[in-house]
Amino acid sequence: MNFYLLYFLVAASIFSFIAVFSLLSVYAERKISAFIQDRLGPMEVGKYGLLQTFADILKLIQKEFIVPTVADKVLFTLAPVIIFIAVFLGFVALPWAPNLVPASMNIGVFYVFAIISVEALGILMAGWGSNNKYSLFGAVRSVAQMVSYEIPAGFAIISAVMIAQSLDLQVINYNQGILATQEIKFLGFLEVNQIGGILAWNVFQSPHLIIAYIIYFIASLAECNRAPFDIPEAESELIGGFHTEYTGLRFAFIFLAEYAMMFLVAMFGVTLFLGGWNTPFPNIGSLKLADYTTGIYWGIFWVMGKSLLIVAIQMWIRWTLPRMRVDQLMSLCWKVLTPLAFACLVASGLWRLLLF
Amino acid sequence: MIKTALNGFLTAWKGLSLTMGHFVGARKSKKVKGIKEADYFEQQNGIATVQYPHQKLPVPEVGRYQLNVEIDDCIVCDLCAKICPVNCIEIEAIKSTEAIGKTSDGSVKRLYAPKFDIDMAKCMYCGLCTTVCPTECIVMTPEYDKSVTHISDLNYKFATMTEQEAQQKRAELEKQQTERQAAKLAAMNKAEDQ
Numbered sequence: 001m002n003f004y005l006l007y008f009l010v011a012a013s014i015f016s017f018i019a020v021f022s023l024l025s026v027y028a029e030r031k032i033s034a035f036i037q038d039r040l041g042p043m044e045v046g047k048y049g050l051l052q053t054f055a056d057i058l059k060l061i062q063k064e065f066i067v068p069t070v071a072d073k074v075l076f077t078l079a080p081v082i083i084f085i086a087v088f089l090g091f092v093a094l095p096w097a098p099n100l101v102p103a104s105m106n107i108g109v110f111y112v113f114a115i116i117s118v119e120a121l122g123i124l125m126a127g128w129g130s131n132n133k134y135s136l137f138g139a140v141r142s143v144a145q146m147v148s149y150e151i152p153a154g155f156a157i158i159s160a161v162m163i164a165q166s167l168d169l170q171v172i173n174y175n176q177g178i179l180a181t182q183e184i185k186f187l188g189f190l191e192v193n194q195i196g197g198i199l200a201w202n203v204f205q206s207p208h209l210i211i212a213y214i215i216y217f218i219a220s221l222a223e224c225n226r227a228p229f230d231i232p233e234a235e236s237e238l239i240g241g242f243h244t245e246y247t248g249l250r251f252a253f254i255f256l257a258e259y260a261m262m263f264l265v266a267m268f269g270v271t272l273f274l275g276g277w278n279t280p281f282p283n284i285g286s287l288k289l290a291d292y293t294t295g296i297y298w299g300i301f302w303v304m305g306k307s308l309l310i311v312a313i314q315m316w317i318r319w320t321l322p323r324m325r326v327d328q329l330m331s332l333c334w335k336v337l338t339p340l341a342f343a344c345l346v347a348s349g350l351w352r353l354l355l356f
Numbered sequence: 357m358i359k360t361a362l363n364g365f366l367t368a369w370k371g372l373s374l375t376m377g378h379f380v381g382a383r384k385s386k387k388v389k390g391i392k393e394a395d396y397f398e399q400q401n402g403i404a405t406v407q408y409p410h411q412k413l414p415v416p417e418v419g420r421y422q423l424n425v426e427i428d429d430c431i432v433c434d435l436c437a438k439i440c441p442v443n444c445i446e447i448e449a450i451k452s453t454e455a456i457g458k459t460s461d462g463s464v465k466r467l468y469a470p471k472f473d474i475d476m477a478k479c480m481y482c483g484l485c486t487t488v489c490p491t492e493c494i495v496m497t498p499e500y501d502k503s504v505t506h507i508s509d510l511n512y513k514f515a516t517m518t519e520q521e522a523q524q525k526r527a528e529l530e531k532q533q534t535e536r537q538a539a540k541l542a543a544m545n546k547a548e549d550q
Binding site: 317 | 378407
């Protein structure tokens with residue numbers, strides 16, 4: 001019985017984390033965009049507008065569910081649920097700290113990568129179900145984009161997995177710090193099992209993973225439909241794309257999924273490339289910084305801090321770069337990122353063969 | 357191809373550093389200053405927002421905003437209503453039986469104004485009425501923020517006379533005029549008789 005109680009508790013805590021994160025990051029995004037554009041952003045609701053997003057969600061909850069007359073009612077109603085659940089389930093496999101992971105699985109990387117692809121299905125359902133040509137445009141663009149960008153993202157991830165030699169996200173984490181179970185080397189020559197810190201992160205274990213991480217980062221922007229890859233939403237051309245027809249709580253769930261997806265891809269990338277919950281401070285002689293800053297609470301702190309930094313960079317990019325054209329988007333994916341990702345994959349293979 | 361990709365990264369970085377500069381610069385806000393102030397154009401960086409109801413930009417002296425009439429100084433000459441290009445001023449005048457008094461600049465008032473309406477919804481803020489006014493009783497105030505719940509509230513009524521007073525003055529004027537008419541008739545009859 002306690003077993004099931006724990007399940008519900010884990011699910012509820014992940015959900016509440018997503019909700020709180022979304023509310024705060026919408027506020028952060030509005031403030032960041034405002035500061036970038038020399039504005040102030042929300043200022044009226046609460047001190048410095050801090051309660052603005054709570055007021056927004058209160059408004060969304062009160063709104064009526066509107067289903068367009070010609071919409072496909074089943075698809076239209078199911079789509080936000082599928083979009084949200086796909087992202088929600090992705091969080092299950094991500095480790096937060098040593099011995100702290102909602103669901104430990106030995107194919108974690110594969111699972112997360114597979115489950116977030118389901119979001120494309122939800123978006124297609126939303127666009128098709130709306131029975132609105134702009135929504136359908138948005139959905140078709142979104143699916144084309146997500147399916148294309150999964151290839152460079154996938155190869156970038158595989159090149160990291162080849163270095164880590166495991167698909168278990170927790171094992172990948174362990175092997176990027178002082179708790180490593182196998183021999184880890186900074187840049188392939190200096191053994192850092194005792195030193196840890198930033199030197200033991202995957203990107204510094206083998207430097208070609210920096211390129212792989214940049215590829216993954218760009219592809220992840222495209223996968224969560226963020227600018228400059230936001231052609232599925234394209235507020236100026238498609239009036240919101242696949243979520244044009246949604247109101248109230250359904251819209252809130254699509255929005256929640258979008259922001260949760262940002263954190264999910266950021267945390268996934270951090271786990272694979274940037275040391276996950278490992279501390280950036282190395283042990284220097286008798287100054288055991290890495291030992292001091294490793295633990296359950298430190299782990300949560302580090303993984304949150306790193307992921308939030310990546311989310312902030314995503315926002316910074318969104319408010320800087322203009323939206324890409326569909327053909328530019330595709331040519332970037334297929335002509336630049338995919339060959340580079342293949343090169344990283346080969347480099348990872350050679351790295352493993354020649355240095356170990 | 358590599359050149360294009362590299363160029364893409366470089367230009368993206370250029371844009372990103374530009375926005376980061378603004379983001380860092382957003383710690384400071386521009387001060388709320390009028391355009392007349394000497395260092396108005398010095399303020400190039402920082403947040404540009406003026407939080408309007410809480411902060412207000414200073415209004416220039418020559419600004420043309422809401423009209424106001426000092427009705428005690430008005431000699432009801434009707435010049436403002438005549439010059440108005442959009443006919444937003446409506447004045448009704450009643451001649452007085454005697455001089456009513458003096459305005460603050462010494463002009464003698466001989467007309468009552470039972471009705472002095474300016475419809476600010478029609479007004480085009482040209483300021484011609486303020487130029488022609490001989491006693492300078494119609495002026496433009498620095499007030500520009502005026503919102504009303506009904507459009508008829510924008511029809512400002514400046515007359516202070518009540519309807520009863522106006523009736524009384526009309527009756528007095530009529531009485532005086534009939535008396536004068538009678539006196540005139542009497543004088544004419546007298547002239548014919550002679």
